[in-house]
Amino acid sequence: MTTPEGKLKDYLVKRCRELGLYAYKLSFENRRGAPDWMVCGNGKLCFIELKTSSGVLSAAQKKVLAELGTSSGCRVWVCRTENQIDGALAGLCYA
Structure with missing residues (x-):
């Protein structure tokens, strides 16, 4: 049986x-808070953290997601539903 986050x-x-x-599934060596996924295509890149409807971002996740969004210029998404995933991916589908 798959967990809600697994789905x-x-x-x-x-x-x-x-x-x-x-x-690409992400992890950062010797550092907590990495987003779950890096997604790229059409010359664009975003980072996606998957959470269930009741999932809470840790302090480390909040810090890293903010750093990535600020320093990379890439979009950073926290997705809790399939519709939110579709919205995050839509920005990568058009050149």
């Missing part, structure tokens, strides 16, 4: 495949 992961990977995007 979101499966949906993200499936939609990336369908849209011709690349999804």
Whole structure:
């Protein structure tokens, strides 16, 4: 049986495949707070953290997501639903 967050992961990977995007599972060595996924395609990049409807970002996640958004110029998304995943991916589908 898949967890609610596992279902979101499966949906993200499936939609990336369908849209011709690349999804990479992330972890940062010796540092907490990495977003779950880096997704790229069409010369664009975003970071996605998957959370269930009741999931809460840790202090480390909030810090890293803010740093990535500020320093990279990339969009950073926290997605709790399939519709939010679709919204995050839409920005990568158009050149």
